[in-house]
Amino acid sequence: MGNTAVVVGGGIGGLAAAIGLRRVGWGVTVVERAPVLKDAGAGISLAANGLRALDELGVGEAVREASRGQYVGGTRTPRGGRLARMDGLALEKEVGAPIMGIPRSTLHRLLRDSLPAESLVIGSEAASVEQTGPGVVRVDCGPMVLRADLVVAADGIGSKIRARLFPDHPGPVHSGSTVLRAITDHAVDLGADFELTWGQGAEFGHIAFLDGRAEWHAVLSLPAGTRFADPLAELRRRFHTWHDPIPALLDATRADAVLHHDVNELRTPLPSYAVGRIALLGDAAHAMTPNLGQGACQALEDAVTLAAALGAEPTVETALARYDDERRPRSQAVARAARQAGRLGQQLSHPLAVTLRNTAMRLTPSRIATRMILRHHAWAPPPLN
Template identity: 75%
Template sequence: MGGSAVVVGAGIGGLAAAIGLRLIGWEVTVVERAPVLADAGAGISLHANGLRALDVLGVGEAVRAAARPQRTGGTRVPGGGVLARMDGTVLERELGTPIVGIPRAALHRLLRAALPAECLVVGAEAESVDRSDPGRVRIPLGDAVLEAALVVAADGVGSRLRAQMFPRHPGPVYSGSTVLRAITEGPVELATDFELTWGKGAEFGHIAFTDGRAEWHAVLNSPPGVRYADPLAVMRRRFGNWHDPIPALLEATRPGAVLHHDIHELATPLPAFTAGRTVLLGDAAHAMTPNLGQGACQALEDAVVLAAVLATEPTVESALARYDTERRPRSQSVSRAARRAGRMGQQLTQPLAVALRNTALRLAPSGVTVRAILRHADWTPPGLS
């Protein structure tokens, strides 16, 4: 089965979906509302399931070459004490690939490089889909109208297309946490590839890159909408007395490089990921908190499964029904697990609860962290015919 598709959103999930659809012979147009693809963003960790999906899409080797394996790291407390160590070598042995860290901008560029430039339409916003014809869908874009056999709604956590598909769904809600993050201006001396530090209602973490720079993020319990005139100065006051290398990471950052976003999630699961010939993918389908590092990986899984079912099912309708059956239970389960991890990690503030959690982590066998990661990362993708 072949056809034409419009992918709404040129993020990681949307670009991956476009690559997968083209690999199975579909004509694809990617519509992105941003007028310029500026490659903004900080860093990202990719687990084995995301990398395996990228392998199926033909870009896994390029991503690994641009990424740094995460073989050392773990979780600490602000004073520097170790709560849990991450043995990346064991994970690599179990999964055949390490977790890797890469700048989001680099990942975006590699995904775009796998697509012809003419299939990307920027500066155009798809606000609705006309599904009145059961065999085709129409997407108004200003004065023009795109027609296709399929629309892939990869338009993010605030998806307008999802709201049109499920008008009674409450939509995304604020998670209770906000995140500030940046990439250092230059190389930073780091003893670990990846690290998290948990305080009361706060988390600080870093991801090291191949060029010696690093991404850092600070997650805080906060009311929504709070912003700072000088966010880097606030971070230095908040985390300046935490263990090394946290002060050094902040000192190596330009003030204008700090990004600040409130974290929203789809706390109420969607009843379906499809409606007619429109299919939800990535954050539009299952926006989750970042506590497991699985958001992008789940979007990449979505993209590969969507291409696989369209390659093997006789009709678009049967393919989308199978996509919903395969993707919705898994991605919604990962989303619930991420929410639980946040509540037991960064969001804890009550001193006794924090002390009990820290004691439990210190006493846990070394294999607990590995098993927790394997639970979500050990996923086998379908092949693309």
């Protein structure tokens, strides 16, 4: 088996894949089209499965030190009524770790710092990727051409590599929601590590960080392409009557810090995560809605599973077949569950349906809610030999 790989995409999944491949003896080049790695983004929640993947990659301890555990919180109504409580201690007892909150930029930096600088090619786009002969994949990056034994397509939900490999696939579609998010400019008195509030066709949530600041997000049921002249003012208008600390979170935010993106997903599952010597990973393979907080965790699972397969199997082809067999059923099941969670959560708008859901949540014992979470969090990574 050869041992050189090109990873297209320098996001969380791509960097994790590069770390994993290096740990099993592969030489790796990461190609990222952004001219500068700005460590942008808002916040992210890491469940036990994602943390275990990071442990296997050798960066779990650093990530934990930079994260805040989500022990206190839950789900509420706009007036502040309690729908469900988060039992972070029970979750930690069952799976070994609570959910952790960390700025996305911090996680990205920690992953990037685990790679040698010379393995990152910044400001270069993979214009074409093709298998040119037995065991050789050619990556055309403009003036630079790379040849490798393997290409990992970690180029996100709009993956051009996926589109070339599966020209008949419909690609990403709009979920029916749009999300606005930001990190507060200073610490806020929160009272909870993590909280979601569900209204009619709207959701507001926050993740607390170690330094007292918080990431907040507002999800609205709106058509694709909807934008506001003043996003922060629009959110203040929509959420000014919602319970504390929602108004305080918005007041602690700079207007230029608000990010706004439509929530898109790969609703039609891919038939395979590998074609020839090209593997799809993360959002390029299974972009999902954020309702379970599993998008990054699934990409981290992909990275470790891919590296383990390449470290154990006799050929690239058998390794990629194993990767596809292990990752496609699980990640696509998580994507379906995330879609369903959105339909029963933020996307519900009819008053009667909202009332029925809220009643069901109040009546559900916490141990049953914890068991439902465990379906996705209880994953053990394959060892990287």
